[in-house]
Every structure is written in C-alpha cells, then in structure tokens.
Amino acid sequence: xxxxxxxxPTLREAPQDAEIASxxxxxxxxxxxxxxxxxxxxxxxxLRALRKVERIVREEMDRVGALEVLLPAMQPRELWExxxxxxxxxxxxxxxxxxxxxxxxxxxxxxxxxxxxxITSTIADEVRSWRQLPKNFYQIQTKFRDELRPRFGxxxxxxxxxxxxxSFDANDSAAEASYRKMYDAYREIFDRCGLKYRIVExxxxxxxxxxxxxxxxxxxxxxxEIAFTEDGSYAASIEKARSRFAPRDGRxxxxxxPEKFATPGALTIEALTKNHGVAAADQIKTLVYxxxxxxxxxxxxxxxxxxxxxxxALGISEFRAATEAEIAGxxxxxxxxxxxxxxxxxxxxxxxxxxxALRDQEGMTxxxxxxxxxxxxxxxxxxxxxxxxxxxxTAVSGELDAASGKPIKIERAIEVGHVFKxxxxxxEAFKANYLDAHGKEHPCVMGCYGIGVTRTLxxxxxxxxxxxxIVWPAxxxxxxxxxxxxxxxxxxxxxxxxxxxxxxxxxxIEVLFDDRDERPGIKFKDGxxxxxxxxxxxxxxxxxxxxxxxxxxxxxxxxxxxxVDVPDRLAALLRSTGAR
RNA sequence: CGGGCUGUAGCGCAGUUUGGCUAGCGCGCUUGGUUCGGGACCAAGAGGUCGAGGGUUCAAAUCCCUCCAGCCCGACCA
Numbered sequence: 131x132x133x134x135x136x137x138x139p140t141l142r143e144a145p146q147d148a149e150i151a152s153x154x155x156x157x158x159x160x161x162x163x164x165x166x167x168x169x170x171x172x173x174x175x176x177l178r179a180l181r182k183v184e185r186i187v188r189e190e191m192d193r194v195g196a197l198e199v200l201l202p203a204m205q206p207r208e209l210w211e212x213x214x215x216x217x218x219x220x221x222x223x224x225x226x227x228x229x230x231x232x233x234x235x236x237x238x239x240x241x242x243x244x245x246x247x248x249i250t251s252t253i254a255d256e257v258r259s260w261r262q263l264p265k266n267f268y269q270i271q272t273k274f275r276d277e278l279r280p281r282f283g284x285x286x287x288x289x290x291x292x293x294x295x296x297s298f299d300a301n302d303s304a305a306e307a308s309y310r311k312m313y314d315a316y317r318e319i320f321d322r323c324g325l326k327y328r329i330v331e332x333x334x335x336x337x338x339x340x341x342x343x344x345x346x347x348x349x350x351x352x353x354x355e356i357a358f359t360e361d362g363s364y365a366a367s368i369e370k371a372r373s374r375f376a377p378r379d380g381r382x383x384x385x386x387x388p389e390k391f392a393t394p395g396a397l398t399i400e401a402l403t404k405n406h407g408v409a410a411a412d413q414i415k416t417l418v419y420x421x422x423x424x425x426x427x428x429x430x431x432x433x434x435x436x437x438x439x440x441x442x443a444l445g446i447s448e449f450r451a452a453t454e455a456e457i458a459g460x461x462x463x464x465x466x467x468x469x470x471x472x473x474x475x476x477x478x479x480x481x482x483x484x485x486x487a488l489r490d491q492e493g494m495t496x497x498x499x500x501x502x503x504x505x506x507x508x509x510x511x512x513x514x515x516x517x518x519x520x521x522x523x524t525a526v527s528g529e530l531d532a533a534s535g536k537p538i539k540i541e542r543a544i545e546v547g548h549v550f551k552x553x554x555x556x557x558e559a560f561k562a563n564y565l566d567a568h569g570k571e572h573p574c575v576m577g578c579y580g581i582g583v584t585r586t587l588x589x590x591x592x593x594x595x596x597x598x599x600i601v602w603p604a605x606x607x608x609x610x611x612x613x614x615x616x617x618x619x620x621x622x623x624x625x626x627x628x629x630x631x632x633x634x635x636x637x638x639i640e641v642l643f644d645d646r647d648e649r650p651g652i653k654f655k656d657g658x659x660x661x662x663x664x665x666x667x668x669x670x671x672x673x674x675x676x677x678x679x680x681x682x683x684x685x686x687x688x689x690x691x692x693x694v695d696v697p698d699r700l701a702a703l704l705r706s707t708g709a710r
Numbered sequence: 711c712g713g714g715c716u717g718u719a720g721c722g723c724a725g726u727u728u729g730g731c732u733a734g735c736g737c738g739c740u741u742g743g744u745u746c747g748g749g750a751c752c753a754a755g756a757g758g759u760c761g762a763g764g765g766u767u768c769a770a771a772u773c774c775c776u777c778c779a780g781c782c783c784g785a786c787c788a
Contacts, residue, residue: 651747655749
C-alpha cells in the first residue's frame with residue numbers, strides 16, 4: 131500500500147479530550163476518530179490492526195473447536211424479559227425503535243449488550259441430545275452498552291467489538307473441561323497479542339454462575355483493581371480478594387459491661403481516634419443498608435471497608451445504603467453514633483451481618499445509638515446478636531494472602547477477557563435441555579467467555595509505546611514493514627523502493643510504502659508514530675553505495691543491506707516474532 | 711444523577727473580566743519559490759452560523775435567559 135493512496139491522517143498534537151497515551155496515539159496515528167462520546171470510527175490503519183487481533187482470536191477459538199456464528203445485534207425485548215437478569219441488564223441497554231410512529235415495530239427491540247439470552251434460546255431449539263454435546267459457539271460482534279461515562283477511547287466505549295463464546299455441556303465436569311480449554315485458549319490469544327497480563331479469580335456479578343477468571347492487563351488507568359502476590363501464587367479481582375487482616379494491638383481493655391461515654395461531634399472513625407484516642411482497629415463500624423427491602427446492619431472493624439461485591443455474593447440482589455430517615459427510624463440515632471449493641475434481628479432490623487475480623491473481639495468501641503455517645507468495652511460475643519458471619523471486607527495492599535501468608539499488592543488493570551462457568555442459570559430459563567442416554571432430560575451446563583477486542587487493541591498500544599509513538603508487536607501491526615523512500619525525486623531510489631514493495635508483497639509480507647514527496651524528518655516522525663515494526667529506508671546511503679537501511683521500530687542498530695537481502699531478513703524476523 | 715469546567719477554522723489555543731472598526735495566533739491545507747536525514751523557510755491564499763435558540767443594546771464571541779454537546783471528579787459498570 132502506498133501512503134499517498136492510503137488515508138493515514140497523522141496529527142502532531144493530540145485532541146485535548148484524549149488523556150492517556152494509547153488513546154492519544156490511536157488518534158494521532160490516524161487509526162481511529164471519535165464520532166461521538168464513546169463511539170469511534172476505525173480508519174484503515176486502525177481496522178487493519180483490529181483485524182489482526184480478531185484473526186488471532188479466531189485462530190485460537192477454531193483451534194479448540196469453537197464454532198463461529200453471528201448472532202443478531204438487534205434483539206426482541208421480550209427475549210430479555212424471559213431471561214433471568216433483565217432488571218439488572220436493562221440499566222445499560224439501548225432500545226432500538228423506528229423513529230417514525232407510522233412504522234411501528236412488531237415488538238420492542240433492543241441492541242444487545244451481550245448474547246447469553248440469544249444463544250441459549252437458539253440452542254434450546256436446536257440441541258436435544260447428549261450426542262450433540264459438548265458444543266461451543268463464538269462470535270465477534272459489536273455490543274452496545276450505555277456506559278454512564280465512556281472514557282479513555284476504546285477502553286470504555288458505548289459501542290465496542292467483543293468476542294463472546296458460549297459452551298454447552300452435559301454435566302459439571304464436562305463444563306469444567308470446556309472452561310479449562312477456553313482458559314488455555316485465552317492465554318494463547320493474549321500471549322500472541324504481546325500482552326503482559328495476570329489471570330485473577332473474579333467475581334461473577336450479575337452474570338451469575340459458579341466461578342470465573344478475569345484476564346487483566348496491569349495499567350494505571352485500568353478500571354478494575356486486582357490483588358495478587360508477587361510470585362503469582364494468588365491473584366484475584368478486588369471484588370473477590372480475600373486476605374488475612376492485621377491483628378489488633380490488643381491494648382484496648384476488656385470490660386465486664388459496656389460503658390457509655392460522651393463523644394460530641396465525633397461522627398467518623400477518624401474523629402473518634404483523634405478526639406478520644408480509640409484506634410480505628412478497636413472500633414466497630416456499623417453500616418445500615420436496605421437489602422431486598424429490609425434493613426440490615428453490616429458490622430466491620432473500624433479500619434476495614436465494606437466490599438459491596440461480597441454483599442452480592444451473600445445472595446442479596448438489591449441493596450443500597452439506607453437513608454438518614456430510615457436509619458433514624460430504626461436505630462434512633464444518626465450515622466456516626468450507630469451501633470449494634472442491644473439490637474435483636476427481627477424488629478426494625480432484619481439481620482446483623484458481621485465481618486469475620488470481629489469474631490470474639492473484646493474491648494471494642496461502637497456507637498450507642500444515641501447522638502453524641504459511644505460505648506466502649508464492647509465484647510462481640512457477649513453484647514452483639516450477630517445473625518450471620520461473613521467475609522465483608524475489601525482487601526488492602528500489604529495484607530497477607532490467606533493461604534500462603536505472602537504479602538499482596540493491589541494494582542489497577544484493564545479487564546480484557548473474562549471466562550465464566552455459568553451453570554444452568556440461562557439453560558433453565560430458556561429450557562435449553564438435552565436427553566441423556568437413558569432418555570432423561572437435563573439442562574445444559576453452560577460457560578461464557580468474553581474478550582473485549584477493541585479494548586484489547588488499545589491495551590496493546592498502552593503497553594507497547596514509547597515517547598515517539600506506537601511500537602506494535604509484529605503479530606498485530608497494521609503492516610509488517612514500512613518502506614521509507616527519502617529521495618522521492620530520485621528516479622533510481624524510487625525504482626528501488628517500488629521494486630522492494632513488489633518483492634515483499636509477492637512474498638506475502640504486508641508492506642506500507644511511504645512514497646510521499648516529504649522531507650525525511652516528517653517521514654521519520656510519522657513512521658515512528660504509527661509504529662510499523664520494521665522500517666526500510668532508501669535515502670542518502672542508497673545514493674552513495676546502493677545500501678538500504680533496515681531498522682526495527684522497537685530499537686536496535688540500523689543494518690545496511692542490499693536490496694536483494696531485505697526480503698529474507700524480514701521474513702526471518704517476522705517468523706521469529708510469530709507474525710506469520 | 712451530584713460537583714467542577716469547557717464549547718471560537720480540521721487540530722491546539724488567545725480574545726469574553728471592562729460590549730465597539732474587517733474575529734486573531736500556531737499547526738495542518740492550497741499555490742509558487744528556496745530547501746531537503748528527525749515534524750524547514752519566504753511569499754501569496756482558502757477555510758468561521760464564535761455550540762443552538764431567544765433577549766438586552768445604536769452595537770454582542772463578549773451581558774442576561776433557556777437548551778444542547780463535550781471534558782474532569784464522584785456515583786454506576788456484565
């Protein structure tokens with residue numbers, strides 16, 4: 131491809147709404163353009179890179195026997211209403227209706243944010259026998275989600291390309307084998323994309339299911355947090371992460387009975403520490419939530435934070451912090467002076483759920499349910515009527531892994547892939563059943579597996595760039611090689627460049643030929659910006675002694691080669707980088 | 711949805727406080743010339759509903775009202 135025939139609108143400056151390097155470089159390199167918030171056009175160069183990622187995904191899906199399908203992006207709303215999670219899903223869904231009133235749709239349509247409902251209802255009709263199992267279907271398709279706040283270019287967009295796959299198995303162990311296959315395929319995919327990533331145990335959230343893993347690319351602007359030990363023996367998303375809490379220092383005295391004391395104006399953990407000398411770890415934090423329409427108290431140690439994902443994991447589907455009025459009505463005090471001493475589940479409060487860190491603790495301080503007063507010397511076992519113990523806390527950096535005792539670190543990351551073992555949540559809802567060898571009907575055991583393809587593309591750029599621009603891993607680069615003709619007015623140099631382009635193309639090497647009549651500096655800057663892995667310069671040295679200058683974008687010395695030697699050299703390098 | 715901010719040429723911005731002549735600068739674009747190895751220089755050009763609508767005024771990018779869009783922080787997030 132000749133540069134003058136292509137459209138590669140590079141920019142010297144980045145648009146001001148692009149904050150992070152990868153977003154700026156995709157725009158500056160002329161790979162994408164923003165149409166509207168969270169909605170992007172792929173220009174030719176960007177599309178080529180995207181297709182490379184897609185190709186890797188396809189090859190690895192095909193390799194493990196997944197079958198490619200294409201499910202509709204437009205879906206009947208009614209389908210979702212029959213499914214198990216419409217209420218949760220509809221918050222991010224777009225409706226798709228004819229704008230003209232005269233042209234009414236037969237039923238309401240939505241734009242699919244994902245495809246569990248479609249695939250399961252389809253398979254329910256087509257798969258009936260154990261002989262047809264296992265099956266795994268995948269597609270690469272545009273998803274639509276109404277992100278409240280799209281940002282960072284392709285990292286969080288309203289319209290994005292996703293690879294999603296759905297496995298159907300006869301039983302749990304078969305489903306786990308399918309899961310394992312996909313897990314391994316994902317490692318291949320992200321390895322081939324040149325990404326450094328961590329695989330973390332993840333929360334299943336609204337998706338439901340029994341377990342899942344997230345493929346996370348560490349990145350300061352990532353939207354999720356992961357906890358892991360340095361040696362990789364433990365890794366989990368922050369929602370799921372468990373850790374050993376640091377023990378209390380044990381200086382708070384045990385009392386025979388709780389003792390009330392005045393704490394005027396001390397409404398926070400910090401204020402109680404500062405004004406009354408009560409260490410955060412010696413306090414009980416009392417949080418009031420409205421859970422499935424009932425008031426629930428959550429108790430944590432003062433220095434710990436509630437992890438709401440763990441509340442969901444308790445089986446509580448709808449919850450929110452209680453309002454001031456609800457709190458006052460149930461406990462007779464305002465937030466800041468709340469406590470569970472004397473609270474019996476069943477009255478205004480339906481249950482008292484306490485974090486494991488509080489078990490058997492003594493000498494604790496908590497609110498007295500009277501504004502401006504707290505109780506000290508509280509013994510958890512003696513004074514609190516805990517109805518349920520659970521792990522509620524958010525792990526923090528520096529705590530120890532529960533199993534190995536090694537310190538955990540917490541970092542932000544981009545979630546590029548997620549695998550879920552779903553179980554029968556969707557197959558039961560849509561009656562995706564099969565008959566076993568004895569003629570007995572069972573629901574298929576499902577798994578689902580997503581890769582954010584456009585997000586992966588940007589994650590690659592985020593991980594592979596330098597001050598001058600993108601440094602594509604060869605496997606996903608829009609082109610393998612860039613010919614930079616620096617003497618465009620010289621007939622011999624031009625003929626050499628044309629010959630080289632032809633020779634490389636004939637060998638299946640994807641080549642971009644910068645044939646513009648521009649000054650060398652511009653070509654160097656643009657070449658480095660768009661990051662094609664190998665650059666071949668035809669310039670001064672060619673005029674002097676017929677040599678071409680061959681260099682890798684990622685660094686390393688420039689080699690002077692004869693025209694005839696370039697194709698072999700390139701082909702060998704591309705083979706070694708796994709690009710071809 | 712709450713808080714903060716911004717909308718002026720394709721991109722980056724000044725001008726708005728204190729209303730006033732033909733709305734400016736850099737990059738990019740066009741033409742001509744000189745250049746030619748890390749984003750050259752000179753000259754001449756093209757390109758604007760100053761986010762939209764309404765109002766005040768002799769006069770509005772500038773003041774007032776309404777709306778829209780975008781960005782940042784938060785809430786939310788499969």
